[in-house]
Amino acid sequence: MSQPAKRSVTIDGHRTSVSLEDPFWRLLTAEAASRDMTRAALIGKIDHARPPDVGLATALRLFVLHCLTTKD
16 A cells, blocks of 8 residues: 655646546546547546546546446
């Protein structure tokens, strides 16, 4: 297990920071690469799709979980 690591990302020209555990950062990076996107672009896409009452870190974790459970 790892402690959450805070990283800065830019979404729509605005800097924000997100704290996630290293496995989530690694899987987000891999998923972005598989979609031929940067990790920041993927995070922006997830951010735009999340409901307003769901935090960004939660949305990112749920996205990774969804990717892991729907892979063939």
